[in-house]
Amino acid sequence: MWLIITEKDNTARRIAGILFGKYKNEKINGINVYLSSDGEKAVIGLKGHIVEVDYPAEYNNWTKIPIESLLQADLVKKIKEKKIADAIEKLAEKADLVTIATDYDREGELIGYEALEIIRKVRPDIRADRAKYSAITPDEIRKAFSNRAELNYNLAKAAETRQIVDLMWGAVLTRLISLSSGRMGKNFLSVGRVQSPTLRFIVDREKEIREFIPTPYWEITAVFSNSEKFSAKHEKRFLKKEEAEKAFSRIGETAVVRKFVEKNVKEAKPTPFNTTEFLREAGKFMPPDRAMNIAENLYMAGLISYPRTDNTVYPASINLKAIVKKFLNSEFAKEAEIALSHMKPSRGRKETKDHPPIHPVGIARKSELSKDEWRIYELVVRRFLATLSPDALWAVRNAEIDANGEIFRANGKKLLKAGWRQVYTYVKTEETHLPELKEGEILRVLSKKLEEKQTKPPSRYTMSSIIKLMEKYNLGTKSTRHEILKKLYTRGYVRGNPLKPTEVAFAVIDALKSEAEVITLPDMTAKLEEDMDRIEEGKLKQERVVEESRDFLSRVLETANREELGRRIIEGIRKDSVVGRCPECGRDLLIRKVKGRFIGCSGYPDCRFSIPLPQKGRLEITAKKCKEHGFSVLRLRPSRGKSWTFCPYCGYLEWKEKEKKTEA
């Protein structure tokens, strides 16, 4: 029998369809297997990595095992997907040839090897080869399976090296930081090649904001008129008050139009969705990990295409028109008409052959989906239709006005043809009015204004802007970025959106910067990528790369001052538990845990002020402050049901009030 192994179930089914025509779908251990009608060929899909590298179980006790011993440990490969492993073993018993048909990339090569290693345990001498394809189209697949190659051992080794290096650095530094600060159990503090540089970006930005000193500047605006009124801005931003005042006083009662330009400008429709852009847009109304989960569900329900892709160009193999036509009988009939009137797809910059851009593949009614599912589905549909719709057209006007030597500029824009804007309703249409002017025309100055303004600090990253930044620095992949962000939240490193780092985050980044700065920089990923390339070329050995990491980490462990590290992080933890100021003595109020949790004064035992807290459920401090008392708003996540937020001091005052009444 010929056994074909793919990266996931879905591709297994599609490949069976292409290679066998009709196929039989059987289950082994509940795992889908697709057989040719004579039963001589079988395709089975994995679930990505079905094994993972880890330390042997005896290293599990963080407090008893010295961290140094992790550096000498032999790593083991643990089977994560037992059912799949058993199923391929069973199939291998009957097979005389195995073809690895996982994704054609570094991780895919390793995923294939993992499956082959499991098979070789029962069939050490089985023949194995590799099918390489970059799109699941009949042509590509047939070509790939008739021109099979050898497995690329070096490529798989490169990916395995990444796993080992990531685990080693992650485990050693995670334990170092967690053990020295006493943050154990589910409160541990993590460190990693991707998460730590990402967190550093967020912390560095927060520092810039804290250290920002606003500087004043002056702006002059004036209202002019011919037959209509409009306002214009002085071309200069004045840094000195005297200069601004001098210019301001020069402005007389009339002015003259120096330049007036009017032109029509096309505004290109948006480009097809890749994962990053999709999450960015969904980020306007939903956190990315949730958006990704929903997209995953919609994909499995056959409503949208595969949501993990880098591609922003529709391949020729998709029948775009057929898809649009399906929407003529849907909630998007009007939008489909607009797309059909044009049908010229836009193209993004990145063109890859892995998967098409995210687009709808099936029709859903609003009533069939949950509220959030519908929002994501609608976003994908509207984006898709917009990429096929006509460009928008704007009438743009620019004027330059001379008021006694002081130059003002005014701009106007008016939407002439809405085009794709009627379809993709997530961008606001903002028009500004500027009447038609003539060069040399004399205007009246109706009023003028001199305003003092302040420069503003940079803004915090949002979920979508930080994902974009990670992409720019090659941190993580399209499939992992949103999960890395989620990690930063659950570790208590960031709160809210825009992302505000906690004091613990500051302390951890500071600690890492002084002990092992490279883990906080994108350079580590860049270096690892270079090493992997060289391993793939056969010019570098895995052992050398691992040895280099081992040397570095062992030096870190030798020199790190754990007491000092711990002190700094614990101080951060204390600051993070501050929820407000004590109304009795003015000192910090903290969330404390002494036989149950409560809010207590940091001045205890001098000050015994306290506020009770609910004992059950997970309690989080949000980034929001109560408008009335300046207290941190808390969020309670009960084990069942919806979470809610409250100001502990408001609750306390209400409770006091009630108590008074019952006494009376």
Add this chain to the structure above:
DNA sequence: GCAAGGTC
């Protein structure tokens, strides 16, 4: 209980 990477 540690990472990041696949996939669900």
